[in-house]
Amino acid sequence: MNAHHIVKDMETQTQPLVRAAGVNKIFGVEPSGVVALKDIDLEIRPGEFVCLLGPSGCGKSTLLNAIAGFSLPTSGTLEVSGKPVTAPGPDRGMVFQEYALFPWMTVEANIAFGLDIRGTGSEEKARIVDELLDMLGLKEFRHRFPKDLSGGMRQRVAIARVLALDPPIMLMDEPFGALDALTRRSLQDELLRIWRSVGKTIVFVTHSIEEAVYLGSRVVILTYRPGTIKRDVTIDLPYPRDSNSVEFNAIKKDLASLVHAEHDRFALDERKGLTLD
Amino acid sequence: MTRTLFRNLAVPVVLLVVWQLLSQSGFIKPVILPSPVAILERLWTYLLPAQTYAESAGFADWMWSSELLSDLVASMRRVILGFAVGAGLALPLGLLMGTDRRFEAYLNPVVQFLRPIPPIAYIPLAILWFGLGDPPAIFLISIGAFFPVLINTITGVRNVDSIYVRAATNLGADRMTMFRRVILPAATPYVLTGMRIGIGTAFIVVIVAEMIAVNSGLGYRILEAREYMWSDKVIAGMIAIGLLGLAIDVGVNRVNNHLLRWHRGIES
Numbered sequence: 001m002n003a004h005h006i007v008k009d010m011e012t013q014t015q016p017l018v019r020a021a022g023v024n025k026i027f028g029v030e031p032s033g034v035v036a037l038k039d040i041d042l043e044i045r046p047g048e049f050v051c052l053l054g055p056s057g058c059g060k061s062t063l064l065n066a067i068a069g070f071s072l073p074t075s076g077t078l079e080v081s082g083k084p085v086t087a088p089g090p091d092r093g094m095v096f097q098e099y100a101l102f103p104w105m106t107v108e109a110n111i112a113f114g115l116d117i118r119g120t121g122s123e124e125k126a127r128i129v130d131e132l133l134d135m136l137g138l139k140e141f142r143h144r145f146p147k148d149l150s151g152g153m154r155q156r157v158a159i160a161r162v163l164a165l166d167p168p169i170m171l172m173d174e175p176f177g178a179l180d181a182l183t184r185r186s187l188q189d190e191l192l193r194i195w196r197s198v199g200k201t202i203v204f205v206t207h208s209i210e211e212a213v214y215l216g217s218r219v220v221i222l223t224y225r226p227g228t229i230k231r232d233v234t235i236d237l238p239y240p241r242d243s244n245s246v247e248f249n250a251i252k253k254d255l256a257s258l259v260h261a262e263h264d265r266f267a268l269d270e271r272k273g274l275t276l277d
Numbered sequence: 278m279t280r281t282l283f284r285n286l287a288v289p290v291v292l293l294v295v296w297q298l299l300s301q302s303g304f305i306k307p308v309i310l311p312s313p314v315a316i317l318e319r320l321w322t323y324l325l326p327a328q329t330y331a332e333s334a335g336f337a338d339w340m341w342s343s344e345l346l347s348d349l350v351a352s353m354r355r356v357i358l359g360f361a362v363g364a365g366l367a368l369p370l371g372l373l374m375g376t377d378r379r380f381e382a383y384l385n386p387v388v389q390f391l392r393p394i395p396p397i398a399y400i401p402l403a404i405l406w407f408g409l410g411d412p413p414a415i416f417l418i419s420i421g422a423f424f425p426v427l428i429n430t431i432t433g434v435r436n437v438d439s440i441y442v443r444a445a446t447n448l449g450a451d452r453m454t455m456f457r458r459v460i461l462p463a464a465t466p467y468v469l470t471g472m473r474i475g476i477g478t479a480f481i482v483v484i485v486a487e488m489i490a491v492n493s494g495l496g497y498r499i500l501e502a503r504e505y506m507w508s509d510k511v512i513a514g515m516i517a518i519g520l521l522g523l524a525i526d527v528g529v530n531r532v533n534n535h536l537l538r539w540h541r542g543i544e545s
Contacts, residue, residue, distance in 0.1 A: 103539050147540070
């Protein structure tokens, strides 16, 4: 989370941080099994903010979970930092939609959890925790338990908990999906601020077109079952983005027609009772 | 407020008055059912120290000459010892059975077979194995505490939300950390419920055990009183047992609430 990191990232600019080649993921056994991901080729370079966008059942979370190491691909190559993904690890910090904070730990203890495991010295740990509490506006809440926090505050803690380990990649699974519109926007702005100041690579799953265009330096649209990459778009708008601007809405409209086509296929299956989730 | 208080007190007061009148009029023999006033008087003498206060002997000596106090302490001591043994064995075993499917497969049939046997049914064996005195009593109490703690601990570990395990794995937790800092705390609401039930069972068993194996404690005292046909003392003892049980439950509840101050209750 410092300049040192950005420099390192620059040096490895040529090498992708995440590389997926011919990734397939099948749940169950064919022919009755569900093909969640099919022939996914994707390269994510250091410093990118990639939004995976698509309707329910398009496999965007499946892809994220594969990168996280929670659910490995059935076939294909999936590498992070040049090494095949075999298990979850703290180099790929995950932020869950359900926050997944440890309710028995205070805010402070939640943030320090990963550092405890890593065996970081107590002085260093205190410094990192203080810095993150400050960065995310959590100072007054450090001794609170998660049950006493609002959804927005909880998600801040979850982000801080991941940032504490200074992972090169942050994976986010619809992290703001359960928040109200205003809280959502302020957290989006905060995330952008953090992303630009600490130089992390972010892979962000969402089904909101608006959110994807607001956040992503790149938006990858997935198709509904089987999940394939339908379109890979670089969003060139400068930050901070104005969601009322003509350019913003032009991009949004463009992506919307692609996503809606997939959503219609999802809705059709839903009516037939074929959707699993 | 006053209306609720009135409603709450109406039935007990009427019952007590009718009871007192029936006993006073000689309609019911005191040995069958002594009057409430007689019971209260007996409870008071049961509580009062038996010795007269003497400067030389000291205050503690005088206080502990109270039969009720020494009985309370004797019963509590057995409950605590028996509970410590029972829960102390059940907790690690439950954690192991909850986490390790194979371990559970080995032990579950035995547990399911032994669990429905009431602790009271172990009395003959307990006396054959340990003779009379504290050992058989503590053995019986520990059986009473063992199963509730075991079963709830297993359930607690089973019900740990997988999202916590995923989050901890993602943050680099090894098996030991996962167990100590995630599984164990996540299971505490269940474990503490088990302990509360366990201590309740231990309290039931201690009274029975004292009636059979020892000559001190509340259970022994009310059985002894029956031999002298002191019905008032029997009931006074029952009241003391009830109050002690209530005190234990309130105390355990306090501890639980403190340990679970992070917990938001049933909802999510």
